[in-house]
Amino acid sequence: MERIERIREFGGWLDRYRHDSDSCHCSMTFSVYLPPRAESAPVPAVYFLSGLTCTDDNVRVKAGAQRYAADLGLALVMPDTSPRGDGVADAPERYDLGQGAGFYVNATRQPWAAHYRMYDYVNQELPALVERELPLIPGRRSITGHSMGGHGALISALRNPGLYRSVSAFAPICNPVECGWGRGCLGAYLGDDTASWKEWDATELIRAGAQPIPLLIDQGVDDEFLRDGQLRPETLSRACEEHDFPLTLRMHPGYDHSYHFIATFIGEHLAYHARALAKA
Numbered sequence: 001m002e003r004i005e006r007i008r009e010f011g012g013w014l015d016r017y018r019h020d021s022d023s024c025h026c027s028m029t030f031s032v033y034l035p036p037r038a039e040s041a042p043v044p045a046v047y048f049l050s051g052l053t054c055t056d057d058n059v060r061v062k063a064g065a066q067r068y069a070a071d072l073g074l075a076l077v078m079p080d081t082s083p084r085g086d087g088v089a090d091a092p093e094r095y096d097l098g099q100g101a102g103f104y105v106n107a108t109r110q111p112w113a114a115h116y117r118m119y120d121y122v123n124q125e126l127p128a129l130v131e132r133e134l135p136l137i138p139g140r141r142s143i144t145g146h147s148m149g150g151h152g153a154l155i156s157a158l159r160n161p162g163l164y165r166s167v168s169a170f171a172p173i174c175n176p177v178e179c180g181w182g183r184g185c186l187g188a189y190l191g192d193d194t195a196s197w198k199e200w201d202a203t204e205l206i207r208a209g210a211q212p213i214p215l216l217i218d219q220g221v222d223d224e225f226l227r228d229g230q231l232r233p234e235t236l237s238r239a240c241e242e243h244d245f246p247l248t249l250r251m252h253p254g255y256d257h258s259y260h261f262i263a264t265f266i267g268e269h270l271a272y273h274a275r276a277l278a279k280a
């Protein structure tokens with residue numbers, strides 16, 4: 001991997017890398033924040049999966065996460081949201097499909113299947129790469145994300161028991177098989193067999209008996225996409241109740257879907273992950 005940018009921040013380093021991805025068959029870009037502690041010893045990492053229209057840049061400039069990560073001794077790993085490039089399929093007229101909208105699944109339908117393998121990229125290729133090349137403690141990782149990225153964080157943890165020490169999400173798409181964004185992406189990437197979509201849906205994974213891991217979710221009550229029915233935390237909550245699955249769902253009056261909301265609670269999420277990552 002090639003480092004293409006390095007910025008000093010809070011005593012640590014905010015770096016951006018480019019590499020050729022075996023999963024996505026294209027060049028991928030990601031950012032990593034290394035806290036000051038990483039200069040003397042390997043540190044645990046929190047992966048942040050971003051939402052529709054984002055690159056690795058949105059979270060690093062808008063969430064205010066690096067200050068907390070520096071204090072807690074956590075690395076932040078911030079991948080892009082899809083494969084990109086001239087040879088990569090896209091839907092340029094749509095913000096919610098194609099480049100910038102990988103949905104953290106492995107596509108099985110063309111033209112998407114050639115490159116859209118963000119699930120393998122985020123859960124296998126990227127951790128193996130950064131844990132080999134950077135001062136990170138192998139296997140000591142947690143995951144969080146926003147909206148489409150919250151969906152990605154939830155399904156990554158639910159489908160891979162033991163891969164992440166803890167999981168949280170900001171305004172996640174909780175039940176994509178039942179919302180417009182989810183139906184659009186899953187239909188395009190996976191085809192018309194809606195039964196196959198359920199393997200990529202947090203609510204459906206819990207209904208199907210996923211191994212319990214505590215879920216921490218923050219949601220703004222005045223989120224425009226909550227009102228539109230894209231997020232459906234109430235459906236996830238019901239599934240958790242019915243299946244005795246541990247969920248902390250915090251509803252916050254007045255907050256919308258933006259990075260102002262994420263910036264408000266990111267410190268609590270990182271402290272939550274730091275506690276899980278500190279356990280032997």
Ligand SMILES: N[C@@H](CCC(=O)N[C@@H](CSC=O)C(=O)NCC(=O)O)C(=O)O
Nearest residue numbers: 051052053054058095146147148149259
């Ligand atoms: N109005 C936007 C819609 C896209 C949007 O709001 N994207 C969110 C994530 S939504 C779910 O995944 C986001 O994070 N945007 C980037 C930001 O920096 O706020 C549009 O039309 O682009």
